[in-house]
């Protein structure tokens with residue numbers, strides 16, 4: 001397989017705050033403009049997934065987060081998307097360099113948004129996950145799967 005056909009490894013955060021999670025709409029200057037996603041970005045050489053995620057959220061949303069457990073990792077076309085639960089370590093974001101809308105939504109209300117195709121698996125996971133399990137996963141105290149986060153990232157994605 002040529003290198004260009006390999007999926008790009010992307011990490012994203014399901015930030016839990018109050019009774020909601022943060023959904024973000026990609027701005028006009030980004031590819032897939034207008035689609036909703038969880039904030040994050042591409043993992044750079046030498047970065048851990050968690051380190052890449054913390055860097056991306058600082059860069060685009062100006063927030064510090066604690067990264068919790070892996071919620072879902074699925075390859076869709078050319079995107080290998082790993083979504084982690086996370087909590088804010090400071091104030092919530094006021095704006096984004098990459099998004100033109102930020103919405104806090106209950107997990108059951110996420111399905112009404114026009115998601116990037118790669119996000120649909122994690123949106124389904126979130127809709128089915130009991131709230132207590134999601135908050136535990138976001139704070140890193142519990143895991144929705146039997147796999148430890150790092151072990152799961154070492155494995156082949158679905």
Ligand SMILES: Nc1nc2c([nH]c(=O)n2[C@H]2C[C@H](O)[C@@H](COP(=O)(O)OP(=O)(O)OP(=O)(O)O)O2)c(=O)[nH]1
Nearest residue numbers: 010012032037038039040041042079081116118119
């Ligand atoms: N961040 C993020 N990207 C996603 C998600 N779902 C999805 O298909 N993508 C795609 C869109 C892009 O093709 C790619 C990540 O792009 P990005 O623009 O967020 O990443 P980045 O900041 O590192 O990229 P760049 O613009 O600096 O090159 O993954 C998601 O939930 N979050």
